[in-house]
Amino acid sequence: MSKMTAVFLPGNKQVEVRAVPVPEIGPDEVLVEIKASCICRSDLSLYYGNAVISGGDSNQFVCGHEPAGVVVRVGEAVTEFAEGDDVAVYLGVGCGVCHHCRTGHFYLCAKWKCLGFTMDGGNAEFLRVPARNLLRTPKGMSHLAAAISTDAFGTLFSAARKLGVNGLSRIGIWGMGPMGAAGTLAAKAMGGRVVALDPIAERRDFARSLGADLVLDPRDASAADQIREFAGGEGLTGAVDCSGQSVAHNMALDALAPMGKLALVGEAASTTIKPSDQLIRKQVTVFGSWYFGIDEYADILRLIETHAIDLERLATHTFALHEAETAFRMFDARETEKAVFVR
Incomplete structure (x- = not known):
């Protein structure tokens, strides 16, 4: 054998x-x-x-x-x-x-x-x-x-689609590892404006090279104000967390506009958030997004080809x-x- x-x-x-x-x-x-x-x-x-x-x-x-x-x-x-x-x-x-x-x-x-x-x-x-x-x-x-194109890009394509990313979208992505970087490519190809956040300078530089419209260190004391200005004063229409960190979950929820949506992609065993202020009062939707439906793959390939990703x-x-x-x-x-x- x-x-x-x-x-x-x-x-x-x-x-x-x-x-x-x-x-x-x-x-x-x-x-x-x-x-x-x-x-x-x-x-x-x-x-x-x-x-x-x-x-x-x-x-x-x-x-x-x-x-x-x-x-x-x-x-x-x-x-x-x-x-x-x-x-x-x-x-x-x-x-x-x-x-x-x-x-x-x-x-x-x-x-x-x-x-x-x-x-x-x-x-x-x-x-x-x-x-x-x-x-x-x-x-x-x-x-x-x-x-x-499968787990890395396909997963973030599916998350961006669930967020309804389009030319009017203001999207925040927390964590610029491979998944967050793929999310930047997907959201930009779908027409969204993207703010990318990561504490590591090299990852921020890479996100900028991928087309992120604004790149921030989430530890920067002015980061929340810069996101608000980027989002036109009201907040982000959508956010993706690829870090799995509770501090990122809270920062993303605080940055969302009313009726905004947060996709949780980064693995996390537990987290702590403030449902009343961050979800209920703002009518925010939070959902998990893991991988993609196999029927989505044709659209994944189409986006890659159409935008020469x-x-x-x-x-x-x-x-x-x-x-x-x-x-x-x-x-x-x-x-x-x-x-x-x-x-």
């Missing part, structure tokens, strides 16, 4: 690169040769040993939930994909027949599994997935861009699979932003 290289995260900041069998596929499955697979901040929960998505022993699964590559084998029941197709992969594998699966939200399925967390993921040479999880990518899109700019470092220990150590230390395994 042939072997492949794969990356595992057993916890306690341990990274193991193992030789494991190339998976066999079933009738409705495909085998994808992985060409690019991103590291995400949520992967650090596996790296530390406190997985944000649980179900089974995560130590036994190949990590990685943002892969893209080429179909190299198809099951006998697969008719819509063929060997040689360029694809990205949708991270949630559902039952396929429940209400949530049939509306394109596989990750809401009661029986769902998640690439890299509760089933084998994409930080490997090959990946086995159901054909229904493939996202066909267009000619000319690199595998690197395709991998970034260069997703590769978000990848600051690339690594080979055998460099996984270095990749996760640097990512954990914030010595990289979006880091991607490439082959």
Whole structure:
């Protein structure tokens, strides 16, 4: 049986690169040769040993939930994909027949599994997935861009769409890591004006280069006043938090105009807010936004193409699979932003 290289995260900041069998596929499955697979901040929960998505022993699964590559084998029941197709992969594998699966939200399925967390993921040479999880990518899109187009860009596209971003929107984005940077690209492409906030100067500079209209250090005593002036005096129409920090939640809620909306994207186990002043009196909507419906991917690609969005700019470092220990150590230390395994 042939072997492949794969990356595992057993916890306690341990990274193991193992030789494991190339998976066999079933009738409705495909085998994808992985060409690019991103590291995400949520992967650090596996790296530390406190997985944000649980179900089974995560130590036994190949990590990685943002892969893209080429179909190299198809099951006998697969008719819509063929060997040689360029694809990205949708991270949630559902039952396929429940209400949530049939509306394109596989990750809401009661029986769902998640690439890299509760089933084998994409930080490997090959990946086995159901054909229904493939996202066909267009000619000319690199595998690197395709991998970034899913969790990083796709998640923030979906959040911006839920906020109703348009040419009249005034959007604040807290946290300019890879997700916040992707959110800046998405909101700008949809026509919104964006204020980007991050305490790290290099991230603020990057946000400015991506087209943010105003860039602020949230610790600046004048930041709230500058946001109010940017938003025309009344407040932001929408906000996105990618930091997962309670201080950011409060700052965003305070900055919202009446009837504004806040999308929570950054993972957080708990937070403290002031519902009466921040929500009830202003009729503000707060919602969680995690990933995207699979039916949204066509629009995600359309926005990328129409606005010539260069997703590769978000990848600051690339690594080979055998460099996984270095990749996760640097990512954990914030010595990289979006880091991607490439082959």
